[in-house]
Amino acid sequence: MSIADWDAIIDGHLARQAVERGLSRHSLESYARDLRDFLDYCRSINLEPREFDARALTAYLENLGQRGLAPSSQRRHLSSLRGLAREMVDRGILANQPAPALKLRTRQRPLPRTLGRREIAMLIDACDRSTVRGLRDRAMLEMAYGCGLRVSELVSLKLSQVNLAAGVVVVFGKGSKERMVPMGRSAIEALSEYLRHRGEPPDSAPATAKPSVRRGQKPSPYVFLSRLGGPMTRQGFFKTLKGWASRDPRLSWVSPHTLRHCFATHLLEGGADLRAVQEMLGHSDISTTQIYTHLSKSHLRRAHRQYHPRAISRPTRPSPEN
Structure with a gap:
């Protein structure tokens, strides 16, 4: 050789x-x-x-x-x-595995940076609902945050994968693994509103323009459409998110994956089971999910005050006798 x-x-x-x-x-x-x-x-x-x-x-x-x-x-x-x-x-090219036990020096994995509930609401509310594009963007943000979807899963989502009546979405994740994720009320409402106007030009006001699908053109099976009528791309959603986030300097660092971090973190802060969060995220190994068990200091403080018997008041000491 x-x-x-x-x-x-x-x-x-x-x-x-x-x-x-x-x-x-x-x-x-x-x-x-x-x-x-x-x-x-x-x-x-x-x-x-x-x-x-x-x-x-x-x-x-x-x-x-x-x-x-x-x-x-x-x-x-x-x-x-x-x-x-x-x-x-x-294949017999090598006789032995080169250093099967070789490991690199372990490094503590940095905790994901997340947004608070109020900041998430500010980001989603920034979307302009007076245009079809704004309805689409709002629905994408609600789905990314409300269902914890990866950006690749979000932009490749098809109409056949969404069941609004049942409030669930079927997601095909890494390695084509299938999982079912519940949809919250906000995500259902935002997606329903967008789907009613999905065929209209993106920059038009909802329900005031003719559908953009031309005669003889096959309708797209994808949920979220670009200006040209094709599926949204990862890069397109990144630019869209950055556009709305740039309106508030405090949110300028946000990326599409931040919404997935927030989904997991806010569920765990609310008391969700780690295994359930793992299943909704589509993690094959629970150790990947455990990084989201980090909680904000204020949440830890509230939990300590609520549950620790000596956190609220300091016990009084008996006064020494004279």
């Missing part, structure tokens, strides 16, 4: 990942970027496939660190390479 064989090995591995694991396009692109970076490294040092051992893997990880990649990015690269190495062992 030579260095040129890396291309076929990596391409074959990515193809099998797509078929066997059902990874989304975004996950596959992430894997491909990691493995292409490793391929460039192998070419730079003339590392052949059969020379991929613990020493080579360690040197590559050190190279990532020297290039300034964050520990989280280094762990992702390591995970991608472990998957590649397992397949190389199965």
Whole structure:
């Protein structure tokens, strides 16, 4: 084998990942970027496939660190390479897994930044309901926050996945995993109002213009439509959210994933079961959900005052006898 064989090995591995694991396009692109970076490294040092051992893997990880990649990015690269190495062992290219027990230095995961309930209300209320575009944006914000959807799940949502009468939405998450998430009253009302005007030009006032679907044009199956009548994109929703958030400087840092963080955090603050939140978020591992168990200091203070027997008043000491 030579260095040129890396291309076929990596391409074959990515193809099998797509078929066997059902990874989304975004996950596959992430894997491909990691493995292409490793391929460039192998070419730079003339590392052949059969020379991929613990020493080579360690040197590559050190190279990532020297290039300034964050520990989280280094762990992702390591995970991608472990998957590649397992397949190389199965195919008889390697005799052993390169350093199966190799671990990077653990780093405390930063707590997600969230908004309070009042700030969420301010953000959603900022949407201009006098236009169809504003109704769409409001419905998207209500669904993202009210159902905890990932941005990819939100923009790919189809009409067939929504049951307004039952108040549920069927979501296809990472790896095409299906889950059912309840819809709250606010999300149902906002989505219902948008769907009544969904076929009208985005910048028009609701119910005052003809539908934008032309004769002979097949209606889109997607819930949230762009100005051109196609499905909204991740980038489009990001710009939309930033546009409404920019009206208040305190919300300028907000991203689409912030709404998902708020969904989980506010549920747990309200007393929701961690397992239920895990299921609604679509997390395969509950340790991923546990990061949301962080609570605001004011919430902790309220809980302490309410439940601790010595939090409200200090017991009086008997006065010493003279």
